[in-house]
Amino acid sequence: MVVAIFIIGLSLGSFVNALVWRLHEKKDWIKARSQCVNCHHELAAIDLIPIISWIILRGRCRYCQKPISIQYPIVELITAVLFLLSYIYWPVALNGWHIAVFIFWLAALTGLIALAVYDLRWMLLPTRLIYVLMVFGLIMAIINIVGSTNRLGVSLGYLEGALIGGGIFYIIFQISKGKWIGGGDVRLGFLLGLLASTALRSFLLIFIASIIGTIVSIVLMSVSKLKRTSLIPFGPFLIISIVIVQLAGADIIKLYTRVLLGN
Numbered sequence: 506m507v508v509a510i511f512i513i514g515l516s517l518g519s520f521v522n523a524l525v526w527r528l529h530e531k532k533d534w535i536k537a538r539s540q541c542v543n544c545h546h547e548l549a550a551i552d553l554i555p556i557i558s559w560i561i562l563r564g565r566c567r568y569c570q571k572p573i574s575i576q577y578p579i580v581e582l583i584t585a586v587l588f589l590l591s592y593i594y595w596p597v598a599l600n601g602w603h604i605a606v607f608i609f610w611l612a613a614l615t616g617l618i619a620l621a622v623y624d625l626r627w628m629l630l631p632t633r634l635i636y637v638l639m640v641f642g643l644i645m646a647i648i649n650i651v652g653s654t655n656r657l658g659v660s661l662g663y664l665e666g667a668l669i670g671g672g673i674f675y676i677i678f679q680i681s682k683g684k685w686i687g688g689g690d691v692r693l694g695f696l697l698g699l700l701a702s703t704a705l706r707s708f709l710l711i712f713i714a715s716i717i718g719t720i721v722s723i724v725l726m727s728v729s730k731l732k733r734t735s736l737i738p739f740g741p742f743l744i745i746s747i748v749i750v751q752l753a754g755a756d757i758i759k760l761y762t763r764v765l766l767g768n
């Protein structure tokens with residue numbers, strides 16, 4: 506099973522690379538044929554094996570010899586590793602309707618990785634993709650609500666999570682008149698707040714993302730790649746954070762209350 510999950514992750518990582526490019530080129534998400542971004546030669550199956558093709562071709566296009574970005578194998582590997590971690594650290598036993606939630610999580614995760622890559626490259630979060638992921642998030646919420654014994658409580662949790670996730674960014678967006686964060690971050694906040702599934706986890710999401718963002722900014726500033734005024738996309742930090750919240754949120758909250766309240 507572990508090997509199967511890893512291979513599925515590699516394939517979907519390959520899909521992420523294609524999706525990011527197709528979103529940017531405004532091509533059909535699924536149907537468009539894969540082609541070299543430089544010479545536009547259509548790629549054969551042998552050129553499309555995750556990681557392996559890149560290594561065999563020594564990072565160059567078979568047809569035009571132009572280098573292929575290292576982004577491709579890295580994204581494939583990251584996706585596979587996150588799929589594997591999701592499987593190993595999934596917070597509940599994978600049986601019954603939990604399997605359906607898990608599958609939609611993997612689908613959402615694939616889209617989130619595409620959003621992160623897109624944001625890193627172009628400082629934009631494609632709205633259409635966020636809306637598709639909101640549908641995945643809603644389906645996960647509905648399955649969890651229906652499967653729960655406390656349907657009202659779980660529903661309210663999702664509502665609060667989404668309102669806090671989106672609300673905080675909406676306020677920052679309004680105060681800064683769109684200078685500090687973009688409208689895409691507000692939509693992403695709603696989406697991730699929904700995935701966070703409770704108010705507390707939504708706060709945790711933003712808290713962890715801020716810590717990661719601060720650390721990365723300090724590191725980048727100290728190696729002087731970044732000026733104090735440079736903009737860095739916040740989306741990727743939020744996306745890393747939601748993975749942590751999804752897989753370890755319950756443990757973090759438990760630890761926090763134990764340390765703080767001594768129980």
Ligand SMILES: [Zn+2]
Pocket residue numbers: 541542543544545546566567568569570571
């Ligand atoms: Zn080429």
